[in-house]
Structure formats: structure tokens, C-alpha cells
Amino acid sequence: MALLEVSNLVVDIPTEDGTVHAVQDVSFTVHEGEFFGIVGESGSGKSVMVQSIMGLVAGARTSGTVDFRGRNLLALDDEAMRSVRGREIGMIFQDPLSSLHPQYTVGWQIVEQIRAHEKISQQAAKARAIELLERVRIPDAAARFDAYPHQFSGGMRQRVMIAMALSLGPALIIADEPTTALDSTVQAQILDLLDEMRREFGATVVMISHDLGVLARVADRVMVMYAGRRMELGESANVLCSPAHPYTAGLLRSSAFNREPGTPLVPIAGRPPSLLAPPSGCAFASRCPDAMSICSERPPLRRYDDGTEVACWLEGEPGEPPAPELPPAVEARSDDPAADASIVRVESLRLAFPQRRGPASVVLDDITLEVRRGETLGLVGESGCGKTTLARAIAGLVAPTAGTVTFDGHELSTLGRREWRSLRRRVQVVFQDPFGSLNPRRRVGSIIGDPFRIHGLASGAERRAEVQELMELVGLNPEHYNRFPSQFSGGQRQRIGIARAIALKPELVILDEPVSALDVSIQAQVLNLLDELQRTLGLTYLFISHDLSVVRHVCDRIAVMEGGRIIELDDADRLYRDPQQPFTKRLLAAAAPEIPRTPARRRLVRAARPREAGPAPVLLPERAIEGARR
Amino acid sequence: MSLSTSKPPAPRLATPKTAAIAARNAADVQLRGSWSLTFARLRRDPASIGSIAVILLIVAFAIGAPLVAAWTGHGPTEQFRDTGLSPSGIPVGPSAEFLLGADQLGRDVLVRLAYGAQVSLLVGVVASIAASMIGVVVGVVAGFFGGPVDTVLSRITDLVMSVPFLLCAIALVAVLGPSLPLSIAVIVFFSWTGLARVIRGQVMALRHREFVEAARSLGASRTSIMFRDILPNLVVPIIVYTTLMIPSAIVFEATLSFLGLGIVPPTPSWGNMLADAANGSLYLIAWWMVVVPGGALLALTLAFNLLGDGLRDALDPAASKGGKGA
């Protein structure tokens, strides 16, 4: 039975630059009791869509209908909508820290929600809140009732959010990226909890995620969105194992967890269209490997006999574009051919910050590590494990409390000013946040030209030529020399950061979560670029990430960090096959499993033009009745 | 309550926080220079255009003060006791002879207004620029170097902020004798603190941004980081804050003059024109003596405040609208 039926939903958001057509003509049905996943990259409109269903997007103009238990949510007045929110539809948001009020205790916040909708006494509400906290397995719930959100860990906070969303036994729970801000081991626990609570409370869950791997784990059915449109919808096994839309297929091909390590990812070329002026035809056409001339017209909705619905002109299965060809690897660069095989040696490194009260906080503890010339060494761990600090210590940006870091035979702490500066040419860092690592007030040309300026290597026209060559190399248009960083997308910005890092032909590049902030299809582009540069320039990489699947894909060896220590270090393959430490095992268990690709066994039932009312043109008359009301 | 030590940043969220921001991010950013964009936004704001016009008008009026004096034939301190005062000694109102009326000594209010504008503008602009320079230097040094340097400078800033400034100002002026340079010095001394705090906060935040770390990892020197990486990001608050400091400096000067502690009479300033009006509640019968300088003062401060707001909106649209996501 349908619980939520969204038909022809359109959401426009007026902004200073023009109207953003965030959601364009999206229809879907959520059945009672199911786990419905919505997947899409940033800007696909998935978040805007569910939030506007709940009336939470200020200034949004909506049309279409959202039928929930016989009422059109878009037409409800404020008072009626208010009684739906929280009581009949509970919501869980991405970042549990910022989503809970910092100045009230978690117990107070749950009680508030209960008493907003039900006339019960404070004591009864409190008893129910404690019971809820127990059910989401907050240890010592009665005592934690009076704790503030900042006194909980990330995962515990999300449990509180879940308890709050469940407090009135809503029929529907909308979870908007509920695990994105969490560490992968915690992610898995929260997903399991969500699924368990769904069964226990008999609720229906709509979950939004950018992560195919996460949805593959829990969703019964998924809807794939792109550029504000619905691309594909169906049983998750069907959609994810044998995608019918080229975009879904492309997403799967560019997901690191879904590709054999060592094989290049197949990125989706280009980037999403602007939602200010979306194309009138298929939004994906410009990036689609199967694009045809007819794709400039709005695609029909095709239904298959397994329930999959696809908005695409393609009749067969999406094609498999060839993997990008990688250049042959060159020998690792070295100024001194007699140098030994390791470029960096870290010996019993320790880093502790003194605290005003109590003992110093130890960030790095007794770390011994060696980076071999020409390899990619992965550094994996959860947030706060010290992996970034270790990278900074290796780069010489923070001084260790004890122990040594030796780069190519020179101990960093003994270097003079001049040597330190020359070291800066040989070790480079690519930062995690492509928005934060580029100065917003400077032009791209001057940012990429910085290494030349700082080391006095090239100036004027010569520097400009060097910069433009670099831009070409990393796949940026050299004509964009005079633009500001804000005029580039996240992926392009990361390319700028990479261009800056390789400008002086360094030997070691430290990559600090270089793709974590990027969408999957863009991640693949950047990962391939890094691979290509490593081969042609003979670079050594130290690759830091919290994402095991990405690390496994690109690294030769992997070091696992926990609590400031390296607990396991091994060849990537061996570490995967035979992890030694319990923490590594947990990490591996939490990582997204590969989605098996199965050949499609489906038949086209019916194709309809999306906007047209009345009976749609029927292609296969004998199956039409069956397909019309699934 | 220890301030945070450098904590390794958590993985960035792959999706922006609010739906509206997501929508905005998804919208393609067009190629536009930041300055031309600013001017385009300013031009669309009638309040900013109007206030620029008012400011230019008053500036022209101040520069043209000698012309006004020559045109009316009245000097700024010249007393016309026979034409400007009624037989019973009451100043005459606006008339053909005295367009904006006369004051208690029979001086032309229009001419004095023009010369007074010079004082107001001079004090306002000079004091704010000087104060903002001090504020920027203190803020940047404190924020960039941190540690004991920061502690000392912040304490000094707090100290100046905890002083009952008007009381101290009048004590100071009373002892040292009123003069224009002293007025400016007093205003500067009590005005730089706000900007210093703002800039310090900004620099502290910028210092931990990744692009500064990137510059450091490239081997950039401290000076290079300070001038090339940090300072360009401070241009907006400096411009806005300095603009908004001008009207408060103008009012500060007028207040000092009003209390008889600013510009020495008979030199006209808007503050002592108002003091003349208040003296013996003369303005109750000679309303133009308060309406003219008071109105001019209000117009000028209002124009600068509006311009400051307009500049902030134009230079940094996201900040003024808040993150109005939901």
C-alpha cells in the first residue's frame, strides 16, 4: 500500500543569481513498511526535495502533489502541517551535533517534542524519553537524560536524533544523509539501528544518501536522482546490480568500492549542468556515453517488468565505455641515484599537546614508518586518530615532541632555514578541503604560480606559461587563468590544488583526504588524474583517507591508525585478505561491499511521455495493463 | 575552559548543510570580477546611491564654504547684530538675507553650516582612518602572532574598552584645553578597539585555514603569508568598518563640541552650533538653530551608515543575509 505518493513535484528556489530549478517533475511512491533510498550526488536535489515535502525550505516554490495518508502535504496550512511534522513524519538529519540545540539537554529536547503533540504530564514524557533512549541503546539512559549534546559522541548523538524522531511513533521517517558525518564503523551501527527500529516500530523509512554502498546495504527500493530529475527507480537489487540508466551505471563504475583494485575507475566525464538553466532534454546527455541525438528531447519514462522505471531514450542496456588508458609508469624520481629505497623514515615519533589541566594529550604515539620511493602508502583511520597530524609531521609542518622524521637521509629537525626551504620543493601537500585550501581572494593563476614566486624560479610571462602548462596537465582550461577559486566546482578546485602541488616537480606528495569532499563521479576523475601524474612524474604518494575502499583502490601498502598509533601495516591485498587486528577487521566489515553486477533480465513494459496527462502512448499493448498500476 | 589545541579536522561532509545552500552551490557561478560585481550590487541599491549623493553634496558644500561666504557676503564668524537680530535681541529666522536664519550673535547659519561641515568631515574621515589603521595593525599582529603578543595586545584592547570613555574624554579635554587635534586624538584613542577585535578574530580564523597552511608548506615566509594570503581577505571588514566608524566619529566630535569641549568658538562646527542653540533653551524660539545643524548632522551620519550597510551587503552578500537556509 502506498504511504507517500509524490507526483510531478517541482521545486524552484529563487536566489540572487536567478531561479534554481532544484527539483523538476519528480514522481515516486513509497510503500508502507519499506526502506526507500534516494541516491544522488550533491546538487541532485534530493535533500531539497524531501525538505520541501516537509515545508522546511524557506522561499521554495512548489507544485505537484505529495499525497501522504490521503492528504496533499503541499496544500496543508501551517497548523495542519505542524501536526504532521514530528508526529506522523519524523526526520533525522546529517550532522547530529548541529542538529540538536546546544543549550538544552537531550532529554529536554525529546520531552519537548512529545509534549508538543500530546497532552501528557512532564513525568510521563520523561519516562517515555528515557525508554526511547534505552531502546536506541544509549548506555545509562536515565543519567544521560540530563546531558547536553556536546557531551555525547557523534554516533551517540545520532542515536538521540533517532530516538527523538521515533518518539511519537511516526508512520514515516525521513533520514537525510544520517550517516555521512560519522566514522565508517559507527555508520554501520547507525544503519543497523535504523533498520531495526523500522521493524520494531513498524515505520517506513525514506533515506537519502550520496553513497551507493550505504543504500545497497539497507534499501528495499532506490531512486536515483540527477540534476533535479529522477533517473531511475526500482528494487535496489535490480537497479544497483543491473542498472538500466547510463547514469546509474556510470556511478557504479566510478565508485572505488565497486572496482577491482588496480584497475582504473571509469569516471563520468564532465560535470553536472547548472540548475539555473537546466537543459530541456535529458539532463545527463552531455556526460552520457550512450547519448544519441534524440537525447536533446525530454526522455520518456520506460517501465520494465521487474518494476524498474527509467527516464531514458536508450532501449537496450547501457554500454560499457572503455577504461581510460594509463600511461606507462616511469622510474621514481630521485636526485641521487644511489639513494636508498625509502624516501621517508619515521622513527619512534611522538607528538603531545600540553593541556592546561591534566596530562598532555597524546596525538601521535611511538610511530615508526617508512615510505618507499615510488609507492603509494595509505594511511587509514577514523576521525581523531592522528593521521592528518602524522602527515603534517612528515611534511615538517609540525614539530614532533620526540622521535625523528628523516627525508631522503636528512633529519627534518636539524635542517637550517635554507635547507628547510629547499625541502619544501621536494615535499608537497594536497589538502582535503578544496574550498578551504585555495585563498578565495586570489586568482587561480597566482595561486598555482605561488611555488614559482616563493622559490624565485620563474616570473612574468615565463611563470604564466608554466602555470598554463600545469593547468593543461591537470585538465583545467588554461584560459581560466584569471578566475577566482569560487568560480570553479569542487573537483576543479582540487585539480588546482594538485597543480600547485606538482608545480615544482616534488618527489613526495602528501594527499590528505584529497577526494573526501567530492562527489563519486568527480572522485573517480581526480583519482585517475593522481594515478596518471604518479606514473608520468614518478611521484611517491602518502595517501590519507578515512575511506577504505578508496585507499584499497589506489594504495600499494596500507597503514591502519587508531588512537595515535599505527596498529597494522601491510600490503594492501594482504591486509584485506587477512587483517590481524580487531580494529582493522571492524573497519573492513564496515566498508561497503562490492555490488555484484548481474546481467539484466527485464523486458520493457511501457514507455510514457512524462508530462502528458491521460493514457500514455503504449509501445507494448499486451503488457500495458500490468505496467500501469504497479 | 582551555581553548582548543589544533584538532585534526573531521572528514568534510560531502553534502552542504542546508538545502538552499546546496541549491546555490549547484547553480553555476558565472565569471564576474569581484569589484564589478560589487559595483553592480551597489548600483542596484537605491539607499547606497542616495547616500553617496548626499555625502558628495555635503563634501561639495564643505569645500565650497568660502564660495558660500562670498555669495552671501557673510563671513563665518561675522556678527550682524543689526540685521541678524530683532530689536529685542532675538535671532531672525530664515529670510532672503539669512537663508537659514541667524544665530544668537547675528551670524549667518548657512555660512556657519558650510564651515562646520569642513570640521565634521575632517574629523570624521581623519579619525576613522587613523583609528582603523591602528585597529588593523593591532588586530593583525595579535591574531597572527598569537601567544604572549596576543595576550598583551588583547588585554590593552580590553582595557581601553573598559574605560568610561566620555568621562575620560571630557576630563582630558578640560585639562589640556579644547582643540581640533586633541578632539581627533581622543576620538581615535577610543575608536580603534572595535576593529582591532574584529580583525584579530578574522586573522585567527584565517590563520588556521588550509590555504595558509598550503602557503606555509610551499615555504612562503611570514610576511608573504600575512600580506598575500591574509590581508586580501580582510579588505571587506576593513572597508565596511571604516565607513561605519565615520558617522560615530562625527557624532563623537559633535558631542564634544556640544559640551563645549571640542572646537573652540567662534570657529563654527555643527556641535557648537547646536550648543549655541541649547544655551538658555534658545532653540525653543529659534527652531532653525537646532533643525539646520541637527538635520545636517543626521543627514551626514545617516548617509554614512547607509553606505556602510550597502557596502557590506554588496561586498559580502552571504554574511548580511545570514545562512537563511530554513
Place this chain on the structure above:
Amino acid sequence: MTRFILSRVGFGLLVLFLLSVFVFVLFYVSPSDPARIIAGDKATEELMAQIRVKLGLDQPIYVQYLNFVGNLLRGDIGFSYRSGLPVSDLLYARIPVTMSLVFGAVVLWLAIGIPIGIASAKHPGSLRDRFGQGFAIVGISFPTFVLGMMALFLLYFLPTKAGVTLFPPGGYVPFAQDPLGWAWHLILPWTTLALVVAAVYARLTRGQMLEVLGQDYIRTARAKGLTERRITYTHAFRSAMPPLVTQLGIDIGLMLGGVIVIEQVFGLLGVGSLAVTSVAMQDRPVVIAIVLLGGVFVVVANLVVDLLYAVLDSRVRTAAR
């Protein structure tokens, strides 16, 4: 927490110390001669020398300063050079006037400024917001004395001339004597002061509320199905409050030291007008006492603000445990 409070108290004492030194040195370098002020123009050199010895003015400045501090600790602020009265008596007579003025104005400006700020922030860009912002910017631009003079002219002089007395021209009636007369006499100064300051609070409130309303937890509050009123006040305003409290503490502290301009305009004999006349007459003990009194108010207000901040912020409060 105690360490924090002690450091704030220490800082406050430092402020007061520096202030007193500042005023002392200032008058020491002053060309005016207190003996002349006390004895009058026709006094003989002999008499003036006598007076100097009596006041200890013949001593080096640090001795004078130490004597002053010693007396202060014994509760003796000294005598006015002009009237010969104890400075404490002069201040006792003036403080109630200034306090009445400030506290009445505080109530008014909060009652005007905060609702305007909240209403503006709830619908940014709306007509109501433009109106509120317009009020705020005009209020901020209005010099207090110009507004005061205009208020007197329009609300006292014109009606009185027309034969209707709406408000008195100024002056002060003690609350204990006639509460209604007290309020009636203060209503114009209250309103004048409140309008100017309310503008600042309207802007501050709007800015804070806009920032808070954009936070994720406000979205959560909406998703919980709370009423708009509850979201605005219980959730958003609660978070917007700390900076307002800070500002309020600073303002009250500064104003208790003397609302100089308003007192001048409305002829109120408060601390501010005492400061102006004493400064003009070079009445050193009175000026020193007022500046220090102003300093004490600021320091105490800052201390109260710091404590309130800790109470208002759960993060500070729980860290203190």
C-alpha cells in the same frame, strides 16, 4: 571557574588603578591651581600656600596618590574644592537621578529594540524588516542631543505654547516623593535615550537571530512540529541571547557612569551633569571620584556579564564542573 573569576576581578582592579593614575597625572600636569580655585581670585600668596599644605599639594605626586588611595580605602573620597562639601554627599545626591534615568531607559529600549529585531529577522527582506531596519539605521544615526532637543521642542514647547502641557521641560522628582511625577518627568529623557539605543539592539538582535535561524537545530525544531512562536523564542532567541546580554552589561556600565548628554539637554542633575560642571570648574576631587565611579560601574558590569555568560552557555557551564 574560580580562577576565571579571580582573573576577571584582577583585571577590573587593574583598570581602576590605571584610571585613577590617569586622572591623577592629568590633573598634576594641569596648569590650573586648586588653591586659587578654593581661595578665590583675591587670595594672598600666603593663604594659598597654607591651603596647599593643608591639601597636601606641596607633596610629590606619588605621596599625594598614596594618600588619596589610603583615604579611599578608609571610605573618604575627599571634599569638593568649589563647595567644600564631601564628594560622597555630592554623589549620593546625584546617583539616584542617573540610576532612574538609565534603568527606565533600559526597560524601554529592550522593549522596543528586541521585538523589532526579532520581527525583522523572522522575515528578512519583508516590508516589516525594511521598516525595522529603517528605524534602526535612523536611530543609530541620530545624535542623542539632537533627538532630545527635537523632542523637547515638539512635545514640550509647542504644546505648552498652544496651551496644553503634555510633558514637563525636565527636572527630577524623587520616586519616594511622587512616583507618578517621577515617571512623568523622566518620560521624555527615557524615550530619547531608549530610541537611540533601541536601534542598536534592534540591529544586534536581528543579526544574531538571522544567524541562529539559519542553524541546523532550528530546522530540527521545525521538523519536530513545534509552533513558530516556540521556535522563535525558546529555540532561536535562547541562542541569540548571550551577545545581547554582553552588550547590555557594557551599556549599563557605561551609562551609569554618566549619561552626560541627555542630562545636559533635559536639565537633569545627575552624575553626568556633575561631571561636566566639575570639569569646567577644575574641581579635581569630584572629577576623580566620578571617573573612578564610572570605572567601577563598567568593571562590575563586565564581571556580571562574564558570570551570566557562563550561566547561559551550557558548554561553558559543563566545562566548569
